[in-house]
Amino acid sequence: MTAITNLLDLDPAQLIAYCGELGEKPFRAKQLQRWIHQFGVSDFEAMTDLAKSLRDKLTGRACVSSPVVISDHTSTDGTRKWLLDVGQGNAIETVFIPEENRGTLCISTQAGCAVNCRFCSTGKQGFNRNLTVAEIIGQLWMAEFELRKTKGIPVGHKGERQITNVVMMGMGEPLLNFEPTVTALKLMLDDNAYGLSRRRVTLSTSGVVPMIDKLSQECAVALAVSLHASNDSLRDSLIPLNKKHPLAELMAACRRYLEFAPRDFVTFEYCMLDAVNDSDQHARELIELVRTVPCKFNLIPFNPFPESGLKRSNNQRIKAFAQILTDAGLVTTIRKTRGDDIDAACGQLAGEVQDRTRVQERMQKQAEYQKKFGPNFGQIVEIT
Ligand code: SAH
Numbered sequence: 001m002t003a004i005t006n007l008l009d010l011d012p013a014q015l016i017a018y019c020g021e022l023g024e025k026p027f028r029a030k031q032l033q034r035w036i037h038q039f040g041v042s043d044f045e046a047m048t049d050l051a052k053s054l055r056d057k058l059t060g061r062a063c064v065s066s067p068v069v070i071s072d073h074t075s076t077d078g079t080r081k082w083l084l085d086v087g088q089g090n091a092i093e094t095v096f097i098p099e100e101n102r103g104t105l106c107i108s109t110q111a112g113c114a115v116n117c118r119f120c121s122t123g124k125q126g127f128n129r130n131l132t133v134a135e136i137i138g139q140l141w142m143a144e145f146e147l148r149k150t151k152g153i154p155v156g157h158k159g160e161r162q163i164t165n166v167v168m169m170g171m172g173e174p175l176l177n178f179e180p181t182v183t184a185l186k187l188m189l190d191d192n193a194y195g196l197s198r199r200r201v202t203l204s205t206s207g208v209v210p211m212i213d214k215l216s217q218e219c220a221v222a223l224a225v226s227l228h229a230s231n232d233s234l235r236d237s238l239i240p241l242n243k244k245h246p247l248a249e250l251m252a253a254c255r256r257y258l259e260f261a262p263r264d265f266v267t268f269e270y271c272m273l274d275a276v277n278d279s280d281q282h283a284r285e286l287i288e289l290v291r292t293v294p295c296k297f298n299l300i301p302f303n304p305f306p307e308s309g310l311k312r313s314n315n316q317r318i319k320a321f322a323q324i325l326t327d328a329g330l331v332t333t334i335r336k337t338r339g340d341d342i343d344a345a346c347g348q349l350a351g352e353v354q355d356r357t358r359v360q361e362r363m364q365k366q367a368e369y370q371k372k373f374g375p376n377f378g379q380i381v382e383i384t
């Protein structure tokens with residue numbers, strides 16, 4: 001018996017090849033792709049303009065299957081978070097952040113992460129495994145059609161797009177799961193799938209230099225780089241990967257990337273850690289560091305977790321830091337924390353899940369926290 005092919009695993013070219021193997025013409029693949037990614041249909045029988053013979057061939061040979069939803073929470077401000085089961089006790093998070101003119105989905109690319117940044121709870125859990133294409137694009141597929149369903153738009157109809165922007169800022173380092181990430185990106189951009197512009201899809205990396213170059217050649221989307229430090233010794237202590245790819249190399253890679261990027265700047269993310277990286281001197285050093293890289297800054301108030309031993313900079317410090325950057329001509333935004341003092345960053349909840357029992361423990365713990373700190377607990381970001 002042949003294995004069942006999950007069609008969410010296939011990019012546009014692979015779907016054409018797959019249909020070819022079934023003796024079908026390329027336009028059939030395009031039709032099929034639209035049914036799946038634009039209409040949210042997973043039942044081949046419901047794909048009414050496909051020949052009955054093709055529907056019969058697909059049934060039993062193929063499926064359209066995204067990760068199973070373990071939980072689905074919507075906060076009062078509309079932010080919606082799904083916890084998804086990716087097997088063997090691993091779970092990942094996907095977060096939808098609605099704003100006035102856009103809807104942004106934050107997706108994960110790995111279960112856990114091997115980079116082990118000092119301030120990141122996902123990293124502290126270690127690396128579990130890479131997500132497949134179906135698990136990455138499946139987050140967008142599931143979220144888009146769940147959001148439509150909530151709005152009363154039935155599956156099988158071309159409805160108003162709910163997700164207008166995607167950020168790869170959930171769990172994992174996307175550039176260390178390169179091929180599946182790029183395949184998923186290609187589907188996001190394809191006109192017969194989601195048709196997102198490259199400017200509206202952002203990949204965030206901790207700085208895997210050779211892969212930044214590779215991305216510029218294979219699928220140059222908007223780039224965000226997690227900087228978090230103004231010099232090598234500080235960055236070495238926060239992001240171990242910096243020892244392999246130090247700042248000078250990283251800055252050069254950003255400059256090279258901009259030759260191919262859809263935007264004319266790189267976004268630098270900078271997590272504000274009390275008395276670690278948040279002094280005036282750090283801000284001035286940062287200005288010097290990025291002097292030759294067209295960029296914008298996004299300051300992220302640190303989301304504390306007990307084992308980190310780190311604290312969030314106070315609001316006054318964050319504002320003063322932002323002012324120094326702004327005065328030097330750098331566009332700087334501060335990511336607004338939603339909810340209460342004790343928030344969990346995107347990816348932190350799922351990062352701790354090791355098995356089904358722990359999933360339930362965590363869900364129980366989250367419910368307790370939500371009771372204590374309000375429904376926004378666990379929702380962190382709103383870019384101001
Ligand atoms: N691995 C990629 C993308 C996922 S992390 C990367 O590191 O860029 C997305 C963003 O959240 C990164 O900028 C990361 O540094 C930040 N982040 C991680 N842990 C955090 C925490 N505890 N508080 C605030 N931001 C955090």
Ligand code: SF4
Pocket residue numbers: 113114115116117120121122123124170171172173206226
């Ligand atoms: Fe991995 Fe990003 Fe977390 Fe660092 S910040 S451990 S790279 S997910």
